[in-house]
Amino acid sequence: MIKWTVGILIAVLIISGIIIKMVKSNTELTESIETIQAAYVTSVIDNESGLEKGKVPPNFELPTLSGEKVKLTDYKGKIVILNFWASWCGPCKVEMPHMQNYYKNNKDATNVEIIAVNMTSEERGGQKSIEKFVKEYGLTFPILLDNDGIVMDLYNIITIPTTYVIDTDGVISQKILGPMDDKMINELVENLK
Structure with a gap:
């Protein structure tokens, strides 16, 4: 009985060691692939599209939830948080x-505008989902609808949220991948004043 238990224990340890080695090897391979992909995406985004820091982002015109047409250039002279x-x-x-x-x-005290571009072509519930979200979160800044995904493609949006901070000269100051909080938004704006 003891030999049987010891044998099982040794087998479990050997199998565990093999699994750990495979997971570690797979993780390193995945990290290498992700590093290469990130370098490629950064290269494509930063060198070919004009979306890197210090460049003027592409202009666009999109409808709001209420149907008004809004252009990015309408906000030149303001700091724009384009989300x-x-x-x-x-x-x-x-x-x-x-x-x-x-x-x-x-909104009344600063020269800052938040523009939230909904990736409408990727929405699962259509405009009703967007309206429900806006109401639930009490959003009062402009919500633009990218119905055909053209602006999403123009800005090479892969991960969301993605935010571009554009200075008063209409030039990209920062690109943020992932969610922002109050402190981050304040710091991004203060760095442009």
């Missing part, structure tokens, strides 16, 4: 209250 999001995106749900809080507290 790409979707209603099903968990990190977007975390970020939106912070953006709304900043907007509510600063």
Whole structure:
């Protein structure tokens, strides 16, 4: 009985060692692939599209939820927080209250505008999902609808939320991948004043 138990224990340890080695090897391979992909994506985004820091981002015109047409160039002379999001995106749900809080507290006192471009072509529930999200989070800044995904493609949006901070000269100051909070938004804006 003891030999049997010891044998099973040794077999479990050997199998565990093999599994750990395979997972570690797979993790290193995955990290290498992700590093290469990130370098390629950064290269494509930064060198070919004009979306890197210090460049003027592509202009676009999109409708708002109420049907008005808005152009990015309408906001030249202001600091623009240009955010790409979707209603099903968990990190977007975390970020939106912070953006709304900043907007509510600063829209009249600063030269800052928040523009949230909904990736409407990727929405799972259509415009009703967007309207429900906007109401639930009490969003009062402009919500633009990228119905055909053209702006999403133009800005090479792969991860959401993605935010571009554009200075008063209409030049990209920062690109943020992932959710922002109040502190980050304040710091990004303060660095441009």
